[in-house]
Amino acid sequence: MLKICAECAETNDIGDRVVGLGDGEKLVEEPTLNEAYIVIGGPQGSGLETSAQVLTVIFASHGYGVIANREYHSNIIGRHSYVAMTVNSVKTPRYFNYPFHVAAFMDAESVFVHYGDVVEDSILVYDKGLDNVNIDSVISMRSDTKERLLHEYREQGIDPTVKGVTKYLASSKGVQVVGLDYKNTLSILREKFSVPPALARRYVSSIIVGAVVGSFGIASEDIIREGFKYRFRGREKVVESNTYIASLVAKEVMSQVKTYKLQEGRAIDEFSFVVSGNDAVAIGKVVGGVRFQSYYPITPAQDESFYLEDHMRMTTSRGDLGGIIVFQTEDEIAAIGAALGAALTGTRAATATSGPGFDLMVESISWAYEAEVPVVITLYQRGGPSTGMPTRGSQEDLFAALFSGHGTTPRIVLASGDHEEAFYDAIKAQNLADKYQLPVIHLLDKFVANAIVTLQPPDLNSVVIERGKIITSYDKPEPYKRFSLSDGPISEFAPLGVKNAISWYTGLEHNEYGLVSEDPETRMKMVEKRVSKFLLADKEIPEEGERAVLLPEGIDVSDVELLMVGWGSVKGVAVEATERLRGQGIKAAYLHIRYFAPFPTRYVSTVISNVRKAGGLVVDVEHNELGQAAKVIEMNTGIVVDKFILKYTGRPIYLNELIEAAKKIMKEKISKVVLKYGA
Amino acid sequence: MARKPEDYRTDLWVDWCPGCGNFGILTALSQAFAELGLEPEKTVVVAGIGCSGKIWQYFRVNGVHVLHGRPIPFATGIKLANPELTVIAIGGDGDLLGIGAGHFVALGRRNVDITVIMHNNQVYGLTKGQASPTLPYGVKTKALPAPNIQDMINPIALAIASGYTFVARAYAMDTRGLKEVVKKAIEHKGAAFVDVLQPCVTYNDIYTVQFYRKALYKLEEDPSWDPVVKSPEEDIEKKTQAFIKSHEWGSRIPIGIFYVNPLKPTYEERLKERIPTYLEMPPAKQKIAVDGGRPILTVKDLVEVFGDRVVYRRKKVN
Numbered sequence: 001m002l003k004i005c006a007e008c009a010e011t012n013d014i015g016d017r018v019v020g021l022g023d024g025e026k027l028v029e030e031p032t033l034n035e036a037y038i039v040i041g042g043p044q045g046s047g048l049e050t051s052a053q054v055l056t057v058i059f060a061s062h063g064y065g066v067i068a069n070r071e072y073h074s075n076i077i078g079r080h081s082y083v084a085m086t087v088n089s090v091k092t093p094r095y096f097n098y099p100f101h102v103a104a105f106m107d108a109e110s111v112f113v114h115y116g117d118v119v120e121d122s123i124l125v126y127d128k129g130l131d132n133v134n135i136d137s138v139i140s141m142r143s144d145t146k147e148r149l150l151h152e153y154r155e156q157g158i159d160p161t162v163k164g165v166t167k168y169l170a171s172s173k174g175v176q177v178v179g180l181d182y183k184n185t186l187s188i189l190r191e192k193f194s195v196p197p198a199l200a201r202r203y204v205s206s207i208i209v210g211a212v213v214g215s216f217g218i219a220s221e222d223i224i225r226e227g228f229k230y231r232f233r234g235r236e237k238v239v240e241s242n243t244y245i246a247s248l249v250a251k252e253v254m255s256q257v258k259t260y261k262l263q264e265g266r267a268i269d270e271f272s273f274v275v276s277g278n279d280a281v282a283i284g285k286v287v288g289g290v291r292f293q294s295y296y297p298i299t300p301a302q303d304e305s306f307y308l309e310d311h312m313r314m315t316t317s318r319g320d321l322g323g324i325i326v327f328q329t330e331d332e333i334a335a336i337g338a339a340l341g342a343a344l345t346g347t348r349a350a351t352a353t354s355g356p357g358f359d360l361m362v363e364s365i366s367w368a369y370e371a372e373v374p375v376v377i378t379l380y381q382r383g384g385p386s387t388g389m390p391t392r393g394s395q396e397d398l399f400a401a402l403f404s405g406h407g408t409t410p411r412i413v414l415a416s417g418d419h420e421e422a423f424y425d426a427i428k429a430q431n432l433a434d435k436y437q438l439p440v441i442h443l444l445d446k447f448v449a450n451a452i453v454t455l456q457p458p459d460l461n462s463v464v465i466e467r468g469k470i471i472t473s474y475d476k477p478e479p480y481k482r483f484s485l486s487d488g489p490i491s492e493f494a495p496l497g498v499k500n501a502i503s504w505y506t507g508l509e510h511n512e513y514g515l516v517s518e519d520p521e522t523r524m525k526m527v528e529k530r531v532s533k534f535l536l537a538d539k540e541i542p543e544e545g546e547r548a549v550l551l552p553e554g555i556d557v558s559d560v561e562l563l564m565v566g567w568g569s570v571k572g573v574a575v576e577a578t579e580r581l582r583g584q585g586i587k588a589a590y591l592h593i594r595y596f597a598p599f600p601t602r603y604v605s606t607v608i609s610n611v612r613k614a615g616g617l618v619v620d621v622e623h624n625e626l627g628q629a630a631k632v633i634e635m636n637t638g639i640v641v642d643k644f645i646l647k648y649t650g651r652p653i654y655l656n657e658l659i660e661a662a663k664k665i666m667k668e669k670i671s672k673v674v675l676k677y678g679a
Numbered sequence: 680m681a682r683k684p685e686d687y688r689t690d691l692w693v694d695w696c697p698g699c700g701n702f703g704i705l706t707a708l709s710q711a712f713a714e715l716g717l718e719p720e721k722t723v724v725v726a727g728i729g730c731s732g733k734i735w736q737y738f739r740v741n742g743v744h745v746l747h748g749r750p751i752p753f754a755t756g757i758k759l760a761n762p763e764l765t766v767i768a769i770g771g772d773g774d775l776l777g778i779g780a781g782h783f784v785a786l787g788r789r790n791v792d793i794t795v796i797m798h799n800n801q802v803y804g805l806t807k808g809q810a811s812p813t814l815p816y817g818v819k820t821k822a823l824p825a826p827n828i829q830d831m832i833n834p835i836a837l838a839i840a841s842g843y844t845f846v847a848r849a850y851a852m853d854t855r856g857l858k859e860v861v862k863k864a865i866e867h868k869g870a871a872f873v874d875v876l877q878p879c880v881t882y883n884d885i886y887t888v889q890f891y892r893k894a895l896y897k898l899e900e901d902p903s904w905d906p907v908v909k910s911p912e913e914d915i916e917k918k919t920q921a922f923i924k925s926h927e928w929g930s931r932i933p934i935g936i937f938y939v940n941p942l943k944p945t946y947e948e949r950l951k952e953r954i955p956t957y958l959e960m961p962p963a964k965q966k967i968a969v970d971g972g973r974p975i976l977t978v979k980d981l982v983e984v985f986g987d988r989v990v991y992r993r994k995k996v997n
C-alpha cells in the first residue's frame with residue numbers, strides 16, 4: 001500500500017472496481033487514488049508552463065478537477081521554477097499537498113532542490129544525461145540555497161551530484177527513480193518529424209508531460225493529444241510530434257515503474273473553464289460590466305489586464321456585444337486617474353495592481369472617497385515590503401488596503417478565497433462601488449492569481465448588476481446637485497454628459513453642488529454623509545454567509561474544538577484540512593473572512609465567543625508574520641486571537657503542514673507555528 | 680440660441696490676486712467656449728492643483744478638480760470612456776511639467792483628442808512662490824531665497840518631442856489672441872497643448888506684464904511662417920523649425936502656433952481599428968445589463984468570447 005495515500009484512503013471512499021483514465025481501456029482492479037499530487041520542475045523559459053497547461057487540459061478533458069500553481073523567480077529565462085499540481089477525480093481541489101506521487105524534472109537544479117518532496121513509492125523522472133552534474137556547477141542557483149542543500153546532503157551522506165541524489169532516493173528512500181536520456185529521446189524527432197536539433201530542446205516539455213501521464217498508466221496518444229491540441233491550436237504538426245514524444249516517454253515510464261491509478265474523473269460534466277485567478281477576475285469583470293480597465297504592468301496583476309486586452313472585442317454568434325477598453329498607462333498614478341475619469345462618465349471602471357503600484361494609487365483613493373466616485377481596485381498581493389519577492393505570494397497588504405490614504409476614508413475591502421469567489425467578487429465589487437459610490441478594494445493573493453484551476457461554468461442566474469442611484473437623464477427644474485443631501489447619504493449620480501446635469505467634482509471639501517466649501521456646518525454634513533454611506537453598507541450587506549463564512553456549512557459552533565480563522569487563499573487548504581481533521585476525529589472548523597470593511601463584527605464575535613465558551617481553540621492562519629487579520633479582528637471586535645499558524649516564505653500553505661501544525665498547536669499549547677514547506 | 684461667454688461662468692467670487700494673469704485666461708476660455716458653442720453638459724474642464732487649478736469652479740460646464748499633477752490621466756479616462764465629450768485639461772507649470780511631467784509626455788505619445796492648457800507663471804503660485812520647472816537657471820523671482828539652481832524645461836520643445844499634434848503659446852493678457860489659439864486647439868483632432876504665459880503679480884517680479892510687453896512677438900507676423908504639416912514627409916521639417924523657434928527665450932519671445940499635424944491618427948481612431956464599434960458604442964454608452972439587472976453576457980457568450988479557456992469533457996464512460 002502506498003504510504004502517501006494513507007490520507008486519502010482514510011477520508012475517501014474508494015471503490016474497488018472503477019474505470020481508470022484510459023476510457024474503456026481496462027478495468028482497474030486494485031484500489032485507486034481519487035487524488036494525486038504532482039510536481040514538475042525546470043528552468044524558466046524552457047516550456048514548463050506548456051507542460052503544466054497540457055497536463056491540466058489532459059486531466060480536465062477527462063473529467064478531473066485540477067489546480068496547478070507555478071512557483072517562479074522574478075526572471076524570464078534560466079532560474080528554477082516548478083509547478084505543483086493536485087488532481088482530483090470528484091471535485092476541483094483548491095490546495096496543494098506533499099509528498100508528491102509523481103515528480104518529473106527537466107534539469108539538474110530541480111533534482112537538487114526537490115529531492116525532499118518525494119518518498120517511498122513516489123515516481124521520479126529525470127534526465128540521465130545530467131547524472132554527472134555537481135550542485136556546485138549549477139550557476140542558476142544562489143549561494144544560500146546551495147549551502148543549505150549541501151549541508152543537508154552532508155548530514156545524510158548524499159553525494160552532491162544528480163546521480164548521487166537520485167541514487168540516494170532510490171536506495172534509501174524507496175523512490176521509483178526513472179532516468180531517461182532526454183537527448184536520445186529527442187533525437188527521434190529528427191528522423192520522424194524532421195525537427196532540427198536546435199529546436200528539439202523545445203520538446204522537453206513533452207517529455208515531462210509523458211513522464212507524468214505514464215506514471216498514471218496513460219500512454220494513449222488519443223488522450224495525450226487532447227492537451228497538445230489545446231496548447232498548439234491549429235498547428236497540427238506540432239501537436240503530432242509533441243504527442244508522439246509524450247506517448248513514447250509515457251510507455252517507457254510505464255515499463256519501469258509500478259504506476260498509479262486514478263479513479264474515473266467525475267468532477268467535470270460538460271466543460272470547464274481552465275483559468276488562473278487573474279483570468280477569473282478578468283472574466284468576472286466583463287460579466288460585471290467593466291468596460292474600462294487601466295493598468296501599469298506589475299506581477300502578479302498584469303496577466304489580468306493582458307488577458308482582457310486580448311479580449312477587448314466581444315463578438316459572438318448573436319452579434320457584437322461591445323468591447324472593453326484596456327488602457328496601459330505610464331504609471332499606476334495614471335492608471336487609477338484614468339479609471340476614475342472613466343468612472344465619472346458612468347462607465348464601470350477598474351484597475352488592477354499589486355503592492356508597489358497600489359502605493360502609488362493611494363492619493364487617488366483618498367480623492368475617490370472625497371469625490372464619491374465608484375471605482376474598483378483589484379489588488380494582487382505579493383511578497384513585500386518594497387519590491388520584496390515579486391513573484392511569490394503573501395497576504396501582507398491587508399493593512400495597506402484598509403488604512404492607506406489620508407483623511408477619513410472608510411472604503412469597502414473584500415478578499416477572495418478561490419477562483420469562484422474571485423469571479424463573483426469581481427462583479428460584486430463593481431456593484432458595491434456603484435451602490436455606495438466609493439472606492440472598493442478587491443484583494444487577492446498570488447496563490448489564487450497565478451494558480452490555474454478547472455472552474456465550473458458560473459451560475460449567471462444568480463448574478464445581478466446593481467448600479468445604485470445612477471441616473472441617465474435629469475429633468476428637474478432646479479440645477480443638479482451631485483452631492484445632494486435630500487435623500488439619505490447617497491445622492492443621485494448623473495454621469496458626465498447627462499443633459500441638464502452639469503456636475504462638479506473636487507478633492508476639496510464641497511457643498512451639495514460639488515463646489516468648494518469650508519463652512520463648518522457643511523463640512524460636518526459632508527463628512528457625515530460619506531461615513532453614513534459606509535455605515536449603510538455595514539447595515540445592508542449580510543454578515544453571516546456573505547462577509548464571513550463558517551465551514552463546513554451547517555456545523556454547530558458550540559461543538560468546535562479547533563477554529564481556524566483565515567482569509568484569501570488560506571480558504572482552500574484550510575477547508576480541506578478541516579475536513580481531514582474531522583475524518584481523524586478532531587472537530588475542526590474554518591471561519592473564512594471575506595470582507596474586512598465593513599467588517600462582519602457581530603458575526604465574527606459570536607462565532608469566536610461561542611467556540612471559546614465551549615472550550616474550543618481559535619487559531620489565526622495567514623500568509624504574513626504579524627497576523628494582520630487577527631489584528632483587524634481585534635480592532636473591530638475587541639477579541640484577541642493569540643494563536644497563530646503563519647507562513648511567510650512566499651510559498652503556499654500545503655495541506656499536510658497545516659494539518660500537522662493544527663494538531664501541534666492543539667496538543668502543545670504553544671502560541672505560534674511558522675510553516676515553511678516548499679522549495 | 681447662441682450662448683454668451685457669461686453663460687459659461689458661475690457666479691462665484693474669483694479669488695485670484697487682483698491683476699493676476701489667470702483672469703485673462705478665464706475670460707479667453709469663456710469666450711472660446713461661447714464662440715465654439717460648446718454644450719456645457721458635454722464639456723469637461725479637468726483641473727489640477729494650484730492657483731491655476733482653481734479655474735474649474737468658475738465655469739458653468741462640468742468641472743473635475745483632481746490631484747496635483749493628474750489632470751491628464753483623469754481627462755484621458757473621461758475622453759476614452761466617452762469620446763463625445765469635449766475635454767480640456769488645465770494645470771500650472773508645476774502641475775503639468777513638475778509633478779505631472781510623466782503624464783504630459785504620455786499624452787503626446789497617444790494623441791488623445793484632449794486640449795491641455797498650461798498656466799505658465801514660472802512659479803508655484805499657491806505654495807507661495809517657489810521656482811517652477813519653467814523658471815530659467817539663475818533667475819531669482821521675488822520669493823526665492825537665491826537664484827534658481829535648476830534649469831528650465833522648454834515646454835514647447837517637450838510637447839513637440841512628446842508627440843503633441845498641436846503646439847502653441849499664447850499670452851494671458853492678450854485675451855483675443857489666446858481665445859483664438861484655444862479655439863483652434865479645441866477644434867484640433869488630437870492632443871493639443873497651449874503654453875499660456877501668465878504673469879503672477881504676487882510672486883513673479885521678473886516675467887511681468889512690462890517684460891512681456893517688450894519681449895513678445897507673434898509668429899503669424901511672419902507671413903512665411905507655416906506650422907501645419909501637410910504631408911507625412913513634411914513632419915520632421917515642421918517639427919524642426921518649431922523646435923528651433925521654441926528656443927527663443929529672453930528679449931524676444933514668440934507666441935502663436937508652433938506646430939500642427941492633423942495627419943496623425945488619434946488614440947480614439949487607433950482604438951476604432953481594434954474595436955470597430957468603439958465610437959458608436961464607447962464604454963459609457965454600452966448596455967451592461969438586461970431585464971432588470973441580468974448581465975448582458977450569458978454563459979454561452981462567455982464560452983464564445985473566452986473560448987480559449989474552455990476545456991470540454993471528452994467523453995463520458997458509464
Ligand SMILES: Cc1ncc(C[n+]2csc(CCOP(=O)(O)OP(=O)(O)O)c2C)c(N)n1
Pocket residue numbers: 728729730731732747770771772773774775798800802803804805806811
Ligand atoms: C501631492 C501634492 N504635493 C504638493 C501639493 C502642494 N501644492 C499645491 S499647489 C502646488 C504648486 C502649484 O504650482 P503650479 O502647478 O505651477 O500652479 P500655480 O499655483 O502656479 O498656478 C503645490 C506644490 C499638493 N497639493 N499635492
Ligand code: SF4
Pocket residue numbers: 694695696698699700701730731800804805878879880881882
Ligand atoms: S499668487 Fe500669482 S498666480 Fe496665484 S493668484 Fe496670485 S498672482 Fe495669480
Ligand SMILES: [Mg+2]
Pocket residue numbers: 729771772773798799800801802803804811
Ligand atoms: Mg505655476
